[in-house]
Amino acid sequence: MDPFLTLLNAFSSSLSEPELAALKFLCRGEVTKRKLESVQSGRDLFGFLLEQQLIASDKVSFLEELLKNIKREDLVSQLKQFVEEGGVTAPDDQPDVHEKRLQKAAIEIICDNVGRDWKMLMRKLDVSEVKLERIVAANPFNLHEQLLQSLREWQKWKGREAKVADLIKALRACNMNLVADKVENKVLQLNTGTR
Structure with a gap:
């Protein structure tokens, strides 16, 4: 290609x-x-x-x-x-299938549970202000979509380096421990379900 x-x-x-x-x-x-x-x-x-x-x-x-x-x-x-x-960047810069599945589950939980403080989380993940502003401008009245697009931007930017562990760490750094716990529990379920 x-x-x-x-x-x-x-x-x-x-x-x-x-x-x-x-x-x-x-x-x-x-x-x-x-x-x-x-x-x-x-x-x-x-x-x-x-x-x-x-x-x-x-x-x-x-x-x-x-x-x-x-x-x-x-x-x-x-x-x-x-x-x-x-x-x-080549396709081999993408996370493996299992990590993608974990990320998808984690992102669903984060989008359902993180509210107006989503920008704080994205800053902890080092997503630039310019990208955040562009995402807000593209989805002005949809908080859920703003967060979802920001997380997708993070995934794209990090490629293979995008890890659910980083999401959990960022959530904890923002004192969003309840959401971090939910993500950890889901990851645990998925990991034990695949073995």
Whole structure:
């Protein structure tokens, strides 16, 4: 699989509707109006930019300018990392199947039990303020979704290093011991159930 396409696909998934609308507007001089009208996702737009050879794995300046214009510095830094490393993080950077199952259960418990103090938890997990603000802006009136998206962002960022033990440690550091206990109990159930 082409690492550049994987990167563009990841970018597409993280774009909000207003960000996609802004990108379409910025591409008006490069992509025909008819094509822009048919764009429903970042993937569609990136596909047209690839076709017109405005972007490629070795030609990212146009894409970088677009991302800077919509204030997505997080994506700009991922793009720069891609260029520096000559590729993106491989699938083997993902947690194993068992750890993913534990994370899924832990995240469900955290989302159901952590309330307005969710940002404190995310800060303990070292998720950046910029990412938190973007998630809040994308889900302004949905606390549950804000927390869920933040935890997913943490998982993506940490990759293989994302561990349920880190979630429990962060919960305890925030004095959310009841939630930490619930997560530990669920992990224990899942671990004894798999043996």
